[in-house]
Amino acid sequence: MGSKMEPRLASGNQAVAWAARHLGVSLGTGYPGTPSTEILENFSLLGGRAQWSPNEKVALEVGIGVAYGGARALVTMKHVGVNVAADPLFTVAYTGVRGGLVLVSADDPGMGSSQNEQDNRRYAKAASVMMLEPADAQEAYDFLFDAFFLSETWNLPVMFRMTTRVCHSRGIVTPRNPSPASKTPHFVRDMPSYVMIPGYARPAHRRMREKMTKIAEWNEQSDLNTLYEGDRRLGIVTSGVAFLHAREAAPYARILKLGMTYPLPIHLIRRFAASVDRCLVIEENDPYLVESLRAEGVECEGKLEMYRFDELNVARVRRIIARDASPEPARPKGKPPQLCKGCPHRIAFGVMKKMDCIISGDIGCYTLSVLPPFETHDSCVCMGASVGVGLGLRHALPDDEARRVVSVIGDSTFMHSGLTGVVEMVYNPPKTGHVIVILDNGTTAMTGMQEHPGTGRTLDHAKTNQVPAEDVCRAIGVKNVHVLERAGAFEKALRDGLAKAEPTVIILRKLCSLAAPKLKKYQLATEEET
Amino acid sequence: MMDANKVTNVVIAGLGGQGVIRAANILAETAFKSGYDVKQGEIHGMSQRGGSVTSDVRFGKKVYSPMVPVGEADYVLVLEPSQEDNNRFYLADHGLLLSIGRFLNDAADVSALDHDDTPVTARNCNVALLGVLSGHLSFDDGQWEAAIRVNLPEKAHDENIRVFHYGKTLA
Numbered sequence: 229m230g231s232k233m234e235p236r237l238a239s240g241n242q243a244v245a246w247a248a249r250h251l252g253v254s255l256g257t258g259y260p261g262t263p264s265t266e267i268l269e270n271f272s273l274l275g276g277r278a279q280w281s282p283n284e285k286v287a288l289e290v291g292i293g294v295a296y297g298g299a300r301a302l303v304t305m306k307h308v309g310v311n312v313a314a315d316p317l318f319t320v321a322y323t324g325v326r327g328g329l330v331l332v333s334a335d336d337p338g339m340g341s342s343q344n345e346q347d348n349r350r351y352a353k354a355a356s357v358m359m360l361e362p363a364d365a366q367e368a369y370d371f372l373f374d375a376f377f378l379s380e381t382w383n384l385p386v387m388f389r390m391t392t393r394v395c396h397s398r399g400i401v402t403p404r405n406p407s408p409a410s411k412t413p414h415f416v417r418d419m420p421s422y423v424m425i426p427g428y429a430r431p432a433h434r435r436m437r438e439k440m441t442k443i444a445e446w447n448e449q450s451d452l453n454t455l456y457e458g459d460r461r462l463g464i465v466t467s468g469v470a471f472l473h474a475r476e477a478a479p480y481a482r483i484l485k486l487g488m489t490y491p492l493p494i495h496l497i498r499r500f501a502a503s504v505d506r507c508l509v510i511e512e513n514d515p516y517l518v519e520s521l522r523a524e525g526v527e528c529e530g531k532l533e534m535y536r537f538d539e540l541n542v543a544r545v546r547r548i549i550a551r552d553a554s555p556e557p558a559r560p561k562g563k564p565p566q567l568c569k570g571c572p573h574r575i576a577f578g579v580m581k582k583m584d585c586i587i588s589g590d591i592g593c594y595t596l597s598v599l600p601p602f603e604t605h606d607s608c609v610c611m612g613a614s615v616g617v618g619l620g621l622r623h624a625l626p627d628d629e630a631r632r633v634v635s636v637i638g639d640s641t642f643m644h645s646g647l648t649g650v651v652e653m654v655y656n657p658p659k660t661g662h663v664i665v666i667l668d669n670g671t672t673a674m675t676g677m678q679e680h681p682g683t684g685r686t687l688d689h690a691k692t693n694q695v696p697a698e699d700v701c702r703a704i705g706v707k708n709v710h711v712l713e714r715a716g717a718f719e720k721a722l723r724d725g726l727a728k729a730e731p732t733v734i735i736l737r738k739l740c741s742l743a744a745p746k747l748k749k750y751q752l753a754t755e756e757e758t
Numbered sequence: 759m760m761d762a763n764k765v766t767n768v769v770i771a772g773l774g775g776q777g778v779i780r781a782a783n784i785l786a787e788t789a790f791k792s793g794y795d796v797k798q799g800e801i802h803g804m805s806q807r808g809g810s811v812t813s814d815v816r817f818g819k820k821v822y823s824p825m826v827p828v829g830e831a832d833y834v835l836v837l838e839p840s841q842e843d844n845n846r847f848y849l850a851d852h853g854l855l856l857s858i859g860r861f862l863n864d865a866a867d868v869s870a871l872d873h874d875d876t877p878v879t880a881r882n883c884n885v886a887l888l889g890v891l892s893g894h895l896s897f898d899d900g901q902w903e904a905a906i907r908v909n910l911p912e913k914a915h916d917e918n919i920r921v922f923h924y925g926k927t928l929a
Contacts, residue, residue, distance in 0.1 A: 237783075237787060237790050237796060237798070340801040392801065397797060400796060469824070473823045475822045476822040476823045541823065541828075543827050543829075557847075559847070562844050563810045563840070565809030566807060596807060
């Protein structure tokens, strides 16, 4: 994608990257996660400065620092990443920012590639952060301009909620003239605004809520929300990609499409609801709008509970309109994904299956080992949970079972949130010891081969300082750290580890077979640099 | 054939790694450059690891949803014979299922289709099937060829344009 100012086909993610360039975003940070990953990759390809952080919390904190310094920051993550970043999010809502700060939350209704389908509109409301919801690639482009405008007008962060179908669907995008930040970054000391001790946080909370009231008033007139005239017998309140399905399913209906879903333009919605015979809310996943409208005394109808699950589409919206509660036709089953032929994880799971290990697993390609032919993943909760959950099992189970528990985690996931688990293992060791297996394939494979601190290369594959997992584990105090470059040595190392009543880390280091040619090329290039 | 006022719905189906999304990109680009509104949708992520993959391409005067509604596909293109049955439900009553297996000599293994001047391989069969589709649509060959060039590396241009035209003869 070039930067010529002609319309072009782009995905929602590419459109956000393009807009970020046109807005002169100073730094993009994030952690890879489907469906958000391609935003920073494209931003970097377009010449923007982008970095993968070890996890989403750090990414948001770096973005906050950029915005405190008066520059524009774009922070990207998938919906569950916002859980990791929630701690800074709730308080940056109080402190506000000097430069623009936009947090992209890429939600995954239907769980195309996620462990849950949480609805992050709830975060906007819980943290009191403005939320914009684009419906397609053009809006993803346009709304990012609005997001930075709002962030800089109110000196507050903005959440930018995309969903899988917005991120990964392509459409025609017509760009605007570039609109870079007008401020030059510099430090301004302002302790009452940025140091959240209780004495400063109490007035900050009030200040923020006062601003939210004013923003809600502003939103009443905002052109982020659009009214589509139509037959008043059916009125639809909707937002995001659900609007596209609704417009197609009921082209005759009167539609209020909300672009800013927190804070809501409640008077606009109330007038709309009063103008139609039947006011139906069409929204994916949680009844966020329905609950918000009802709390304000706006009479409206929501979807049946069965449509809360999975993503919407035109057919399902037609059923919602018809209040159709009959069972939905089942989709024919396709071929499930599996570990690639030649994947080094295959050998590891073969051994662990043979040894009847209880596997406390994690998030990555290796989670696929739960499917045939391996069926060897016993739990998978969230990024990094393998270590904590494995330790908990070791503490609770009878000794003979506890000795079979292994925590299995990938190299990128380990950097993301496995480190603190290792500290826990050393600090509170189970009496049977414990074994962590790091399946180090040299890349963040599942999301499409992104770099991470352990690879020693930056987002654009240039050389940087490397954080080797084995050094970190030894520094934390794990005495038994084994790095294996040959899969054949794995079985013995695992047997020895399980037999010891001590914390053990086994790192099986074999390049992802899919990424190996590319990774070797990056390795060579960075070796030549030195 | 195409009706300018109606949205044309195409689903491209196959397995991860077969070039489903690349084929969809070429079709979407062709429709876009031919003056149509276009939406293209797909799921990637876990499904890339050898599992079933589909990509939807919709074009017309104005397109809203990026997803082809079930039972409304005008064409379903299938790059892998095993993926025919599980994607048939997308087809409209009048819809056509264009499967690589059926169109290229009924062979299940595309490597059996090699031909001296137009070798159809696992790598380019997605473009061959677009050639078959092109016989049913009314886009200019020039737009198809331009879209192939935009979406593929230069060294693959000649070969893919050749198999595209070979596919068109089979339509």
